[in-house]
Amino acid sequence: MKNLFLACLLLFAITTQAHTDPGNDADKTGTISGKVLDAKLKQPIPYVNVIIKNTAGEILTGGITLEDGTFEIDKVAEGNIKLSIQYIGYKTITKDITIGKGNYKVNIGDIHLEEEAEGLDAVTVLAETSTIQQKVDRKVITIGKDLAATGSASELMVGIPSVSVDAQTGDISLRGNQNVRVMVDGKLSNIPTAQLLKQIPSTAIKSIELITNPSAKYNPEGMSGIINIVLHKNTMIGFNGNLSLGLSHEKEAKFNSALNMNYRNGKLNLYGSYSNNISKNRNRGNVERPENNSEQFFKFLDKRQSHLYKLGLDFYLDDKNTMSFFTTQNTSNSSTEGETEALFYSNPSFDQNQIFLAESDNMSSQYNFNYVHDFLEDGHNIELEVDYNTFEDDTPADFKFLLGSNEDYKDFNNTDRKSTTVNLDYVNPLSETTKLELGLQARLFNSDIAYSSTGQTLNAQGVLRPTPNNDFDYTRDIYSAYATFSKKLDKWTYQIGLRTENVKEDALALSSEAASTEAFKNDYFEFYPSAFITYSPSEKNSYQFSYSRRVDRPGIGQVNPIKEWSTPLISSFGNIDLRPQFTNSVEANYTRTLNNRKGSVTGGVFYRIISDEINRALFIDRTDVNSGRIILTHDNFDDTSAYGIELSSNYRPTKWWSINGSFDLYSQTQKGIAETLTAPIETATIDDIETNIDEVDNVAWNFRMFNNFKVSNTLSFTAFGFYRGKNKTLQFDMKPMYFINLGSRVSFAKGKGSFSLNFNDVLNTMKFAFEGTKPFVQNGQFNWESHTVQASLSYRFGGGKYRAKSRKNRDDNTKSGGGGFL
Numbered sequence: 052m053k054n055l056f057l058a059c060l061l062l063f064a065i066t067t068q069a070h071t072d073p074g075n076d077a078d079k080t081g082t083i084s085g086k087v088l089d090a091k092l093k094q095p096i097p098y099v100n101v102i103i104k105n106t107a108g109e110i111l112t113g114g115i116t117l118e119d120g121t122f123e124i125d126k127v128a129e130g131n132i133k134l135s136i137q138y139i140g141y142k143t144i145t146k147d148i149t150i151g152k153g154n155y156k157v158n159i160g161d162i163h164l165e166e167e168a169e170g171l172d173a174v175t176v177l178a179e180t181s182t183i184q185q186k187v188d189r190k191v192i193t194i195g196k197d198l199a200a201t202g203s204a205s206e207l208m209v210g211i212p213s214v215s216v217d218a219q220t221g222d223i224s225l226r227g228n229q230n231v232r233v234m235v236d237g238k239l240s241n242i243p244t245a246q247l248l249k250q251i252p253s254t255a256i257k258s259i260e261l262i263t264n265p266s267a268k269y270n271p272e273g274m275s276g277i278i279n280i281v282l283h284k285n286t287m288i289g290f291n292g293n294l295s296l297g298l299s300h301e302k303e304a305k306f307n308s309a310l311n312m313n314y315r316n317g318k319l320n321l322y323g324s325y326s327n328n329i330s331k332n333r334n335r336g337n338v339e340r341p342e343n344n345s346e347q348f349f350k351f352l353d354k355r356q357s358h359l360y361k362l363g364l365d366f367y368l369d370d371k372n373t374m375s376f377f378t379t380q381n382t383s384n385s386s387t388e389g390e391t392e393a394l395f396y397s398n399p400s401f402d403q404n405q406i407f408l409a410e411s412d413n414m415s416s417q418y419n420f421n422y423v424h425d426f427l428e429d430g431h432n433i434e435l436e437v438d439y440n441t442f443e444d445d446t447p448a449d450f451k452f453l454l455g456s457n458e459d460y461k462d463f464n465n466t467d468r469k470s471t472t473v474n475l476d477y478v479n480p481l482s483e484t485t486k487l488e489l490g491l492q493a494r495l496f497n498s499d500i501a502y503s504s505t506g507q508t509l510n511a512q513g514v515l516r517p518t519p520n521n522d523f524d525y526t527r528d529i530y531s532a533y534a535t536f537s538k539k540l541d542k543w544t545y546q547i548g549l550r551t552e553n554v555k556e557d558a559l560a561l562s563s564e565a566a567s568t569e570a571f572k573n574d575y576f577e578f579y580p581s582a583f584i585t586y587s588p589s590e591k592n593s594y595q596f597s598y599s600r601r602v603d604r605p606g607i608g609q610v611n612p613i614k615e616w617s618t619p620l621i622s623s624f625g626n627i628d629l630r631p632q633f634t635n636s637v638e639a640n641y642t643r644t645l646n647n648r649k650g651s652v653t654g655g656v657f658y659r660i661i662s663d664e665i666n667r668a669l670f671i672d673r674t675d676v677n678s679g680r681i682i683l684t685h686d687n688f689d690d691t692s693a694y695g696i697e698l699s700s701n702y703r704p705t706k707w708w709s710i711n712g713s714f715d716l717y718s719q720t721q722k723g724i725a726e727t728l729t730a731p732i733e734t735a736t737i738d739d740i741e742t743n744i745d746e747v748d749n750v751a752w753n754f755r756m757f758n759n760f761k762v763s764n765t766l767s768f769t770a771f772g773f774y775r776g777k778n779k780t781l782q783f784d785m786k787p788m789y790f791i792n793l794g795s796r797v798s799f800a801k802g803k804g805s806f807s808l809n810f811n812d813v814l815n816t817m818k819f820a821f822e823g824t825k826p827f828v829q830n831g832q833f834n835w836e837s838h839t840v841q842a843s844l845s846y847r848f849g850g851g852k853y854r855a856k857s858r859k860n861r862d863d864n865t866k867s868g869g870g871g872f873l
Contacts, residue, residue, distance in 0.1 A: 081150035083157045084123040087116050087136060090163040095120025099164070100370065102135040102429075103127060110427055115370040129155075136162055183212070183653060183699050183711065184642075188546075188583055188597065189279075190261040190653070190699075194253070195759075203297070203307055203328070204256060204280060205248035210757055210771060211259050212699045212713035214278065216248075223248070225261065225275040226657070226695055226717050230603045232272055234279045238438065239472075242359075242381050242415050249328045250359050250381075252295045252309045254805075254845045257283045263657065264581075264597040264638045267533045267548030268488060271579040271601045290314045291849025299811075299841035303331035303352075320365035327358045336819075336833030343732050344397040349833070350390045357383035375421040386410045392454075404454035413444035413466075430480040435473075442468040450506070460506025460518075470496045484539040494529040498607050519563040523611045526557045527604075535581075542587050550579040554604075558627055560612045569612060571627050577602065591644040598637050605629040605665060609685045622672070623683040630687050632663045650702035650710075659693045667781055668724035669825065670742075676728075676735050686724060688744070693719035707761045716752040721781055727825060745825065749779040769794040769809075783821035790817045790837065804846040812837040 087099045101122050102113040111132065116122045129150050136144040141164040148157055184191045192211055208216045208223060215224045222245060225231040233244045235251070262269065263276040292312035299305045309326035334351040363377030387409045395401040420437045446464040476490040504518035535548035556573040581599040611625035640655035665685055672680035695717030703709045722744060730739040758770045771792040778785040794809035817837035822830035 079129045079155065080126045081129065081155040081157060082123060082125045083127055083134065083148065083150075083159065084121070085159040085162055087120045087122070087138075087162050087164060090165045096138060096141075096164060100135075100137040102137060104133045104135065106131050106133070108133075110429075113427070134159070136164065138164060141165060183651070183701050183713075188262060188264065188266050190263070192259045192261070194256050194258055203249050204251035204253060205245070207253040207256065208248065208259075209773065210711075210755060211261070212755065213261060213263075213697055213715045213753075214259075215753070215775075223278065225278060226263065226693075226715065231275045232270070232277045234277060236282055237279060238419070242442070246328075246357060246383060249330075249355075250307070250326050250357055251280065251282075252297065252307060252326065252843075252845075254293070254295050254843075255282050255309060255311065257281045264583075264599045264636055265601070266535055266546065266583065266599065267550035267579055267581040268490065268535050270492075270494075270531075271550060271552070271577075271599075272604060276601075289316070289849060291847070293845065293847040295843065295845040297841065297843040299839045301836040301839045302333050303836065305330035305332070305839075318367040320367075322361075322363050324361045325359070328355060329357075330355050332836055334833065334835045336831060338829055338831035340827050340829045342828050343395065345393060345395045345401075347831075348390075348392045348394075352388045353385065354388075355383070355385040357381065357385070371425045373421075373423045375419075377419050379415075379417040381415045383411070383413050402454050403452065403457065405450060405452050405457075407448055407450045409446065409448040411444060411446045413442065415440065415442040428480060430478060430486075432478055434476045436476075438472040438474075440468075440470045442466070458506065460504055462504045462506070463502065465501045466498065467500075468496075468498045470494065486537045488533075488535045490533050492529075492531045492533075494527075494531075496527045496529075498525045499523070500525075500607070500611055521563075521612075522561045524559050524561075525607060525610065526555075528555045529553070537583075544583075544585040544587075546581075546583040548581045550581075552577050552579070558610065560627055569627050571610075573630075577633075593642040595640040595642075596638070598635075601634045601636065603632045603634070603665060605631065605685070609665065622680065626668075626684050626686060629665060629685055630663050632661055632665045632687070634662075635660045645702065649704075650700060652700040652702075653698070655697045657695055657697075660690065661692065662690045664688045664691045664722060666721055669726065669782060670724070671726045671728065671740050673737050673740070676737060676740070677732060688722040691720045691722060693717060709759045709761075711755075711757040711759075713755045714752070716750070718748065718750045720746060720748050722746050728827075732827075745781055747779050747781055751778040752776045765798045767796050769796070782825060783823040786820040786822075788817065788819070790814065800846070803848070804844070807841075807843045809841040809843075811839045811841060 083103070087096050087101075089096055095116070097116055097120060099116040099120070099122075100113065101115065101124060103111045103124060105111055111128060112124060112126070114122055114124045127150055131147065131149050134146045134148050136146075144162060144164065146159065148159070150157065184193070190212070194207070205216060208214050213226050216222070217224075222229055223231065223233060232239065233248075235247070258281045260279040260281060261276065262279060265271070265277050269277060290313070292310065294311075295309045297307045305328075307326070307328045307330075309324065311322075311324040313320070313322040315321075330353075332353040332355075334349070334353070336349045338347045338349075340346070359379065359381045361377060361379045363375065365373060365375045367373050387407075389407050389409075391403075391405045391407075393401075393403040393405075418439045421434065422436075423432055423434045425432045444464075444466040446466075448462040448464070449459075450461070451459045471494070473493045474490065475492075477488065479487045481487055500523045501521070502523075503520045506518050529552055531550060531552040533548060533550040535546055537544065537546035553576050554573070556571070558571040560569040562568050579600045579602070581597070583595070583597045585596075586594045605626075607625075609625050610627050610629050612627050636657065636659045638655060638657040640653060642651060642653045644651045664687065666688055668684045668686040670682040670684070672682050695715060697713070697715045699711075699713040701709070701711045724742060724744060726740050726742050728735045728739050729741050730736075753776070754772075754774045756772050760768045760770075762768065769792075771794075772789075773791075774789040775787060777787055790812040791814055792809060792811045793813055794807060796805060796807045798805045815838040818832050818834045820830075820832035
């Protein structure tokens with residue numbers, strides 16, 4: 052950490068010294084002054100950039116306007132110059148001026164800036180329809196009124212190409228893989244992803260970025276890439292905000308709301324927000340095993356109350372330096388009341404009926420500091436960011452048995468996580484066609500999980516004894532550096548990059564039984580190169596090719612040897628010896644803009660080679676072979692591969708009808724351990740267990756289509772259809788799934804307010820159905836509340852005449868600040 056800090060200071064000192072204004076050696080200099088006004092309101096605009104260049108386009112000097120819109124720039128070298136007046140949201144004005152004999156003091160008078168066509172409040176007004184745009188290193192889905200009407204971020208994600216959301220758990224996957232990193236405005240959070248997505252209202256989301264082949268500038272975690280949620284920013288002077296409410300119901304009520312407020316005046320920008328999710332959800336399912344003529348029935352009632360607060364401040368020291376701070380605080384209380392009934396029709400004496408109550412009380416805190424220094428050249432800056440996260444969770448669980456020989460017991464789980472991230476990023480546009488980016492990063496992470504139980508367990512000899520207490524302490528520190536270089540050559544653009552990381556891992560699993568104590572250490576260097584090439588022969592055609600190397604480090608749940616969860620016939624444990632898996636990924640895309648700008652079509656292919664693949668390992672419980680109990684864990688396997696194709700389009704056949712559609716198909720060879728019995732389960736012994744390395748070639752596909760029908764300027768209707776084809780895993784063959792959603796939206800108060808009413812899963816077809824043969828023949832299905840009626844209301848209030856100076860965006864809108872929702 053000390054070496055990193057010294058390196059950061061050295062880089063800052065070098066870049067600052069290298070770009071210090073050397074002074075003006077001219078014998079005679081002049082002064083330029085003036086005043087900048089809004090063309091419509093005829094009122095002064097503060098903090099406008101005034102830039103002076105020579106005839107070759109090189110920046111000589113500059114400044115900003117004061118509160119009254121005036122500016123005065125002295126020590127301007129004698130000769131011909133170009134004066135450029137630039138401000139966010141307004142058209143740039145350029146004037147030619149000569150400093151010389153008889154004209155050393157130039158007052159250009161009043162300069163009237165005109166707004167860009169998008170208007171002042173474009174940051175808060177949603178587009179009519181969503182659009183899909185393929186960029187060099189990401190696919191950007193701009194959220195319009197059609198998708199935003201669906202409620203929370205979790206519900207909105209269902210309509211995003213290549214993205215899948217597990218309706219029961221809320222887990223998210225990209226291109227059929229759950230090894231994906233989810234960020235909000237370029238920042239990771241300690242809040243569990245499923246919990247976070249349910250708290251963000253869809254109306255707060257500006258766009259979704261699918262970064263399927265990230266460059267070396269990004270952290271390399273996530274085999275399938277990064278999903279970045281970009282929220283609306285409010286940078287207008289004055290007080291303004293937005294209120295949104297949502298309510299849905301099938302069997303139980305689900306409510307969410309959000310309040311976002313911002314006040315900007317002079318050099319200060321103060322913002323705050325609050326959002327919540329209060330809901331009840333009923334789930335049910337069954338699993339049938341013909342071999343022992345048994346069936347399990349599941350009933351769950353999930354209750355959730357979560358509250359998210361954010362408070363932040365941006366301080367504009369001057370036109371070149373910005374300092375920011377924000378904190379988010381999240382509290383969540385949830386519980387799951389469940390009943391699991393296992394019926395053995397051939398031998399009812401084996402029947403079991405378990406009821407349980409699992410509660411979770413967690414709190415997470417985030418503290419973020421950011422400092423940006425802009426050099427004289429546009430886009431030339433250095434940025435320091437420090438981010439500190441904490442997460443604490445208590446999850447007691449009470450298990451009671453109404454049938455069977457098992458005794459009631461209670462489990463106690465406590466989780467304490469801390470993470471610190473320090474970034475130093477430097478961007479230098481070496482010319483109009485080239486750019487260099489450098490960065491250093493330190494990520495320090497620690498997790499401590501404690502588990503105890505009042506119950507009893509069987510040891511390897513089948514003898515009951517009190518469940519031992521366990522504590523799992525895991526530390527991972529990552530130190531990294533990256534460099535990327537990009538250049539534009541006529542119709543070609545390329546970017547190359549390299550990231551290097553040193554990873555130190557230290558894990559210790561302590562048990563009250565000394566023989567069960569485990570330890571693990573790992574220390575390794577890795578390199579992650581990336582390359583991007585774009586060719587645009589015309590405005591209508593664009594081709595992209597990219598390559599990157601990535602890593603999937605085992606998650607806490609995958610390496611924690613403490614029992615994660617348990618039902619009468621299934622228990623899940625982690626594997627402390629898991630190694631990371633590495634992925635080399637190539638991707639190619641083609642984008643065609645349709646005639647008359649009616650839309651665009653993007654097609655792409657990708658191929659991934661995966662080494663040391665992490666996948667499920669499924670074992671038969673050796674302490675009680677005849678019970679049919681299964682032990683789930685993870686292990687590393689041989690190299691494998693995956694490939695896929697994607698097609699997405701946004702098209703407007705008429706002025707009143709727009710279509711967003713996507714199709715994706717992917718194939719992956721999965722390997723895992725699966726055990727089977729070679730004798731009937733009633734008489735089987737340990738010697739009858741057969742262990743195999745199982746392999747399955749899975750080909751899966753998804754189709755989505757979103758239709759928006761505009762009846763008038765204030766009324767529109769939507770229809771969304773989704774179909775997922777048959778899917779295979781190591782344990783199951785999952786049956787097809789499909790649904791249709793219908794909705795309507797009306798705006799009022801001159802577009803400041805909107806009301807939406809939606810009917811989801813109209814045909815009530817949503818369910819997770821499966822059948823499998825390993826380790827036992829089984830089939831079943833799970834259902835949840837998808838057949839819902841949903842109403843949402845959104846209203847923006849306040850006003851403001853000018854945009855404030857925006858903080859410098861890091862990672863091309865991936866690191867951003869200012870008045871946002873999160």
